[in-house]
Structures are given as C-alpha cells and as structure tokens.
Amino acid sequence: MRTIKKLASNAHRYVLWALISVFFWGWVFSLAGDAPRAKKLTVFTSVEAIDCAALKAALSERLPDGINLVQVHPFRYAAFDTSEAEAADIFIVTEEEAKSMAKYLSHIEGDDGLVVDGAVIAVVLIPEEVFKNTEFLLTETHEPVYICFGSRSVHTKSLNGSSDDAALELFDTIKKLFAEGGNL
Amino acid sequence: MENKTVWLYRENDLEAVLKKKKGCTFAALALACAGLIVCVFCAFHAKDADALNWFKIAAAVSLLAGWTVITLRVFVIEPLKAAEKHIRTMLGGEYEKVAGSFSLTGERIDIRKGVSMYRVCVDGNEAISSMSIYEKKAKLFDAEKAALVYSVYGFIAGYEEQNEDD
Numbered sequence: 001m002r003t004i005k006k007l008a009s010n011a012h013r014y015v016l017w018a019l020i021s022v023f024f025w026g027w028v029f030s031l032a033g034d035a036p037r038a039k040k041l042t043v044f045t046s047v048e049a050i051d052c053a054a055l056k057a058a059l060s061e062r063l064p065d066g067i068n069l070v071q072v073h074p075f076r077y078a079a080f081d082t083s084e085a086e087a088a089d090i091f092i093v094t095e096e097e098a099k100s101m102a103k104y105l106s107h108i109e110g111d112d113g114l115v116v117d118g119a120v121i122a123v124v125l126i127p128e129e130v131f132k133n134t135e136f137l138l139t140e141t142h143e144p145v146y147i148c149f150g151s152r153s154v155h156t157k158s159l160n161g162s163s164d165d166a167a168l169e170l171f172d173t174i175k176k177l178f179a180e181g182g183n184l
Numbered sequence: 185m186e187n188k189t190v191w192l193y194r195e196n197d198l199e200a201v202l203k204k205k206k207g208c209t210f211a212a213l214a215l216a217c218a219g220l221i222v223c224v225f226c227a228f229h230a231k232d233a234d235a236l237n238w239f240k241i242a243a244a245v246s247l248l249a250g251w252t253v254i255t256l257r258v259f260v261i262e263p264l265k266a267a268e269k270h271i272r273t274m275l276g277g278e279y280e281k282v283a284g285s286f287s288l289t290g291e292r293i294d295i296r297k298g299v300s301m302y303r304v305c306v307d308g309n310e311a312i313s314s315m316s317i318y319e320k321k322a323k324l325f326d327a328e329k330a331a332l333v334y335s336v337y338g339f340i341a342g343y344e345e346q347n348e349d350d
Contacts, residue, residue: 002294003259010258014251021246025223029239033230057233069231 033069037087037154038163040069041170044078044085045092049139058136058177064169067155089153089167090174091122098122098146106149106159114146122148125178136178147174187331191342192321193274201271205264212256219249263299270299270318270339277336284309286327286343288317304340315340 034040041064045052056072063070078085086104098105098114098121105121113123126145149156155167226242229235284306291303293316301316304327315333317325317340331346 006258010254013254013258017250017254018247021250022243025227025239025242025246028227029230029235029242032227033235035231053233053236060233 035069039067040071041067041090041155041166042084042088043070043072043090043092043170043174044075044088045072046075046094046097047092047141047145048074049137049141050074050092050145051136051138055136055174055177059170059173062173064155064166064173066164067166067170070170086150087152088150089155090171091148091150092125092174093122093146093148094143095122095146098148104151106151106153106156108149108159114148122146123175125175147171187344187346189342189344190324190326191334192318192324193271193341195275198268198271198275201264201268205261205268208256208260208264212253212261215249215256216253219245222249262297266295266297266299267320274318274336274339274341277341279334279336279341281332282306282309282312282315282335283332284312286315286330286333288322288325288327292319301339312338 041059043055043059050072052072052074056070059070059072073085075085091098091101091105093101095114099116102116102121107119107121108123110120110123113120115121123146124144125147126141128144149159149167149171151160153160153167154162155164155170156162157165158168222245223242226238226245229238232238285308287305287307289303289305293301293303295301300319302319302322304315304317304325306312306315315335315338321340325340325343326345329345330343332344333340334342
C-alpha cells in the first residue's frame with residue numbers, strides 16, 4: 001500500500017520522463033538524420049500502398065553524385081509543417097492529386113504523361129492495372145500512380161535552372177526500380 | 185545496581201547508510217550513463233533506412249533507464265538521505281531525559297521527505313504524552329523495560345533499562 005501510494009505521488013516524474021524520452025530523442029534523430037537541401041533529395045508520396053522505408057533503403061544504395069541523403073515521406077509527415085513537402089524534389093501521387101497540386105510541379109519535357117494546361121506535369125509510375133511488384137508496395141494499387149518533380153526543387157537544373165540534376169537521376173532510378181521490381 | 189543504558193544510534197549506523205547511499209547513487213549514475221551511451225549509439229544510425237527502428241530503441245532505452253533511475257531515487261536514495269539526516273540529528277543533538285512508563289504503538293507516522301516513525305505513548309509524565317521512534321530502531325526499543333528515555337526533538341535516541349533486581 002505504501003509503495004503504491006509512493007508511486008502515485010511520483011507519477012508525474014514517470015510521465016514527464018516518458019515525454020522527455022520520446023520528444024528529446026525524436027528531436028535528436030530529426031537533427032542527426034537530416035542534411036542540407038543541397039545534399040539531400042526528398043520524395044513525398046500520397047500513395048498509402050508505397051512502402052516508404054523499403055523505397056528509401058533501395059534509393060539510399062543508389063544515391064546520385066553529390067547527394068548524401070534521400071528521404072521518402074508520406075504526405076501525413078507534413079501534417080503540421082507543409083514547408084518541407086512544398087519544397088520536395090519528387091512527388092509520387094495519384095492523378096487527382098497531381099492535378100490539384102499542379103502549381104507546385106515542374107513541367108516535364110515530352111508528350112507522354114499527365115497534361116494540365118497544355119504541359120506535362122507527371123508521368124506514370126504504376127499503370128492502371130493491378131501492379132504485381134510487391135517490393136515497394138505494401139498492398140496492391142488499383143489506380144494509376146504518377147511521379148512528378150517539385151517546382152521548388154534545387155536538384156532539377158534542366159527544368160528550373162537550379163544547381164544540379166540529381167532529382168532527375170533519382171526519378172530515373174525510381175522508375176527503373178518500379179519497372180524491374182527492385183532488381184536493378 | 186545501576187540501570188543499563190541502551191543507545192539506539194551509533195556512528196556505525198551513519199557509516200552504513202552513507203555506504204549504501206553511495207553505492208545506490210553510483211548504480212543510478214552508471215545506469216544513466218549506460219542508457220545515454222546506447223541512445224547516442226542509436227542516434228548515429230539516424231540516417232539509415234531503418235532509422236525509425238533505431239529511434240524506437242533509443243526512446244525505449246531512455247524510457248526504461250530513466251524510470252529505473254527514478255525508481256531507485258524515490259524508493260532507495262531519497263529514504264537513505266532522510267535516514268542520514270535523521271541519524272545525524274540524533275547523534276549530534278542534545279538529549280532530554282523523559283521519565284515514565286512507555287508503550288510502543290503500531291501507529292505509523294510518515295514524515296514527508298523524512299523517515300517513518302512509530303508513536304510511543306508515555307504514561308506518568310505530565311509534560312509529555314507521546315514520543316516517536318524511528319521505524320528501523322523500534323525493534324531495539326524494549327518499551328516494557330524502559331524507565332527513562334533520552335530524546336532528541338521528541339525522537340527516542342536511547343533508554344535506560346530498568347534493572348530486574350530493582
């Protein structure tokens with residue numbers, strides 16, 4: 001009884017420590033796991049079926065020159081701060097979402113892809129039929145998935161005159177990974 | 185024949201408490217440092233593909249090590265600190281003699297941030313009706329044989345055992 005009473009009177013210490021543990025180490029990991037924009041590529045996806053961890057692992061093994069870090073986040077990662085999502089290099093989204101966020105996307109050269117206001121803004125990553133590659137998919141998809149470039153990316157020199165074309169290299173790698181089931 | 189005086193507190197008591205406190209404080213510090221080292225090691229994997237798993241490990245280690253340290257502090261170190269303070273007071277305080285007949289009650293008194301006491305009833309003394317005895321010294325106090333007790337701030341520090349021949 002005395003022990004329980006003592007535990008109860010010190011409960012605030014245990015709760016406070018639990019909060020400190022989670023938030024402090026969360027903050028440390030977000031700092032330690034980050035890199036300057038010039039050295040990282042960020043991919044955001046709204047497609048719940050995509051396994052962000054598996055895709056990140058595969059892309060981390062195939063980093064373009066001059067890039068130290070690739071991050072793959074679901075859109076919900078930016079629930080409280082959209083600035084990182086708005087400045088992302090690559091988006092993997094559905095057709096409807098690609099159209100709704102057209103103002104944040106770079107125009108892609110060529111005729112093949114999703115056209116909005118006369119310009120191609122996205123190309124197909126996963127076709128409409130059920131995609132059987134399960135390497136980067138947690139579940140099957142039943143609608144086409146598109147891949148596109150963020151207009152504020154600092155790694156799309158050919159599209160917006162920024163410093164390098166690392167995002168384009170990553171774009172090709174993602175397309176190949178999905179096309180060949182991760183067996184590059 | 186003279187009455188035998190029994191002193192409940194000795195320098196050895198203080199030394200034993202200090203030694204135990206030092207050991208427990210060292211154990212808590214060692215655990216905290218070990219936990220911190222593990223967490224820092226995990227943080228070096230923050231850029232890995234499985235960074236989320238490393239974060240979970242770091243948070244869990246930090247949580248468990250912290251809770252263990254808190255438990256050690258609340259249940260061991262703080263009571264030892266209170267015991268040390270109490271023993272120092274009893275060893276260094278001025279004694280007051282209290283005569284009467286004494287009976288140890290089971291009534292426990294928990295002093296906040298202090299030691300736990302048992303109440304001792306005093307009969308046959310107009311000035312004092314009750315005193316306290318440190319719970320860990322209660323079994324050394326033979327209330328039935330006590331004819332006179334030495335108290336410091338109302339806490340029993342020793343007593344005179346009535347000679348059976350008397």
